[in-house]
Amino acid sequence: xxxxxxxxxxxxxxxxxxxxxxxxxxxxxxxxxxxxxxxxxxxxxxxxxxxxxxxxxxxxxxxxxxxxxxxxxxxxxxxxxxxxxxxxxxxxxxxxxxxxxxxxxxxxxxxxxxxxxxxxxxxxxxxxxxxxxxxxxxxxxxxxxxxxxxxxxxxxxxxxxxxxx
Amino acid sequence: xxxxxxxxxxxxxxxxxxxxxxxxxxxxxxxxxxxxxxxxxxxxxxxxxxxxxxxxxxxxxxxxxxxxxxxxxxxxxxxxxxxxxxxxxxxxxxxxxxxxxxxxxxxxxxxxxxxxxxxxxxxxxxxxxxxxxxxxxxxxxxxxxxxxxxxxxxxxxxxxxxxxxxxxxxxxxxxxxxxxxxxxxxxxxxxxxxxxxxxxxxxx
Numbered sequence: 002x003x004x005x006x007x008x009x010x011x012x013x014x015x016x017x018x019x020x021x022x023x024x025x026x027x028x029x030x031x032x033x034x035x036x037x038x039x040x041x042x043x044x045x046x047x048x049x050x051x052x053x054x055x056x057x058x059x060x061x062x063x064x065x066x067x068x069x070x071x072x073x074x075x076x077x078x079x080x081x082x083x084x085x086x087x088x089x090x091x092x093x094x095x096x097x098x099x100x101x102x103x104x105x106x107x108x109x110x111x112x113x114x115x116x117x118x119x120x121x122x123x124x125x126x127x128x129x130x131x132x133x134x135x136x137x138x139x140x141x142x143x144x145x146x147x148x149x150x151x152x153x154x155x156x157x158x159x160x161x162x163x164x165x166x
Numbered sequence: 167x168x169x170x171x172x173x174x175x176x177x178x179x180x181x182x183x184x185x186x187x188x189x190x191x192x193x194x195x196x197x198x199x200x201x202x203x204x205x206x207x208x209x210x211x212x213x214x215x216x217x218x219x220x221x222x223x224x225x226x227x228x229x230x231x232x233x234x235x236x237x238x239x240x241x242x243x244x245x246x247x248x249x250x251x252x253x254x255x256x257x258x259x260x261x262x263x264x265x266x267x268x269x270x271x272x273x274x275x276x277x278x279x280x281x282x283x284x285x286x287x288x289x290x291x292x293x294x295x296x297x298x299x300x301x302x303x304x305x306x307x308x309x310x311x312x313x314x315x316x317x318x319x320x321x322x323x324x325x326x327x328x329x330x331x332x333x334x335x336x337x338x339x340x341x342x343x344x345x346x347x348x349x350x351x352x353x354x355x356x357x358x359x360x361x362x363x364x365x366x367x368x369x370x
Binding site: 008009015016018022026030031032033035037039040041061125127129133134135138139143 | 188
């Protein structure tokens, strides 16, 4: 009888374990999106003003609804609020069209300055879901919006949304 | 003519060096892998298309459950003993060395400071039976701010702060956590998401 034993099953098992450990270690890397919020100590008086042609406000409602208006709103003069969705033809198209429009205007008006694009204000309702927030931040990256901020919603804006069916 | 004798060779090759190498790799991966601690809450992460992966190094992680409870975790186990000592001193709680040790072995937790001593006295299976109420982060009683402050002080302000919230968590709770980050000067943080199908990113 030969003293040699067949080591093939042992090799099979060893490489199976190697493969298992390789895959489990690489898959545990978390996926993240970076968010930068302004410091609270910032002097609000010196914050640059947003021109009304370059501002877009997006409000996140309940059940994944999305509302938006262009320009700047005041309590007594609300611009028309439009209703859209997270479908690719919804908010993504509006963002990329507005981005192109503002960049073209900035290039025409100030040819020697780099075009920064529009300023987008994101205002989630307190009752909106976290997934809406992640979805809209995702859209900012996809449509390559350079300037966007997470802002608390004003009462008159929340009231205006609740009127829209 | 004499017959040419071809030496008969065995078809079996010696696999011992290959087995040695394979088990060396297995040992390497077992030793480098870190065991995942028991998570008290399951978080369904929202999907995103533009997320990047980071190295799973030491980080401070705040989790929010779908019903709005806030959990805290500092993944560097070595620093947790200092963290609980400082927190206990701030909230005037005396903990035994056994309780401090069981804190070091925890994953993320959601216990307010007034019940953390009783929580640490329970065995891990007992802890699972009683749902953790979450760490208070209201403006009147913001214990999360203290946890964050001490954790960043101990592990350095460069330690990444990650927010792992459930997709169905209300924005009001997430906003409270983000405001706590702002208060404690953690203005750069990371949202943990699940990768979805890749969308084309617009060209500049």
